Amino acid sequence: MEKDDTLLPGQRLRARGASGNASGRFEPRARVAHHDGWDLPEEERLLRTEVRLERPRSALSYNRSPDLPFDRSVNPYRGCEHGCIYCFARPSHAYLNLSPGLDFETRLIARPGIGAVLDRELRAKGYEVAPIALGTNTDPYQPIEAEHRVMxxxxxVLSAFNHPTAITTKGTLIERDLDILAPMAAQGLVRVGLSITTLDPGLSRRLEPRAPLPARRLAAIRRLTAAGIPVRVMVAPVIPGLTDPELDAILAAAAEAGASAASWIxxxxxxxxxxxxxxxLSEHAPDRAAKVMARVREVHGGRDYDPAWGKRMRGEGQWSTLIDQRFKLALARTGLSQPQPPLRRDLFRPPPRAGEQLALF
Structure with missing residues (x-):
């Protein structure tokens, strides 16, 4: 089916990561915006966020990747309004016949009702408890969560089941849920990974146009840790030739804010x-574009990206090794090298449904 993925004439962008909306890889046709020849002024229209609702049929997604420390996750949303230009999840929008470009950050899908589906799946007789990861594809605390509250x-549900939970986010809306997270943390059931890519507010605004600024994320670390919630700072992604010089400073700032662990990707x-x-890069860092892409290709075996397990998260070669060595030295200096304790699984209990008899013991 033919589909228009182009910007309309007169359409204006504000605080968006992508500048184009090319068709996804599964589309048989692509369209290119072309002036109609009429010498008439076009009405200027701001490209706004649209949210559609999906009735979820399943909640848990399973993976067998040896690169990941979890085997199951829940995604409350598809697409992400943060608009991070580097987001590895952008290609997933192509499965929805939408563009990984501007569609990914403006045409979003919320999944209300997923809690009831998750409740049913956790009660299945064959279910074996293991940590559930939230925020592995798109951010569960992106701006639309304030209205839709799917996260x-x-x-x-996870709190009611005493289910071990790992959250990854750069959204400070997580502070809203301290009333749930703090009691879970006190039982060893939750930990948070908070992503910081750069400490430079200007660069952050260009890279991650609708994500909270770095100083605001550091404040969130302080508030989470003050509530007893263990936080790992995630220096992710490290962009060689652009953000890698900040590695030490990010870890130092996160440690000062109370983070107890760190990782990098x-x-x-x-x-x-x-x-x-x-x-x-061509638009926002033209003087560094060639250097950055040369470094990227060096760490990915001469390609823009190497998806091989064991390589995709860290790359290989000289630059990858140097970054990892710097990271380990910074861990030792900042005290962030302590491993986080495993999340507890022994407390998992399906809560009784309304009208069910309570257990005697």
Whole structure:
């Protein structure tokens, strides 16, 4: 089916990561905006966020990746309004017949009702408890969560089941849910990974146009840790030639804010992300574009991205090794090298449904 993925004449962008909206890789046709020849002024229209609702049929997604420390996750949303230009999840929008470009950050899908589906799946007789990861594809605390509250719905179910939970986010809306997270943390059931890519507010605003600024994320670390919630700072992604000089400073700032652990991930440019990121470099960092892409290709075996297990998260070669060595030295200086304790599984209990008899013991 033919589909228009182009910007309309007169359409205006504000605080968006991508500058284009090319068709996804599964589309048989692409359209290019072309002036109609009429010498008439076009009405200027701001490209706004649209949210559609999906009735979820399943909640848990399973993976067998040896690169990941979890085997199951829940995604409250599809697409992400943060608009991070480097987001590895952008290609997933192509499965929805939408563009990994501007569609990914403006045409979003919320999944209300996923809590009830998750409740049913956790009660299945064959279910074996293991930590559930939230925020592995798109951010569960992106701006639309304030209205749709799907993440809150998921957390309420996980709390009721005493289910071990790992959250990844750069959204400070997580502070709203301290009333759920703090009691879970006190039982060893939750931990948070908060992503900081750069401490430079200007660079952050260009890279991650609708994400909270770095100083605001550091404040969130302080508030979470003050509530007893263990926080790991995630220096992710490290963009060689652009943000890698900040590695030590980010870890020092996170440690001062109360983080107890840290990790890093190399920039990943799968599929449509590579041309989107290169367009961004040409517009926002033209003096560094060639250097950055040369470094990216060095760490990914001469390619824009190597998806091989064991390589995709860190890359390989000289630059990857140097970054990892610097990271380990910074861990030792900041005290962030202590491993986080495993999340407890022994407390998992399906809560009684309304009208069910309570257990005697």
């Amino acid at each position: 809150r719905e998921v957390l309420e 190399m920039l990943r440019l799968p599929l449509e992300v590579s041309p989107l990121f290169q367009d961004w």
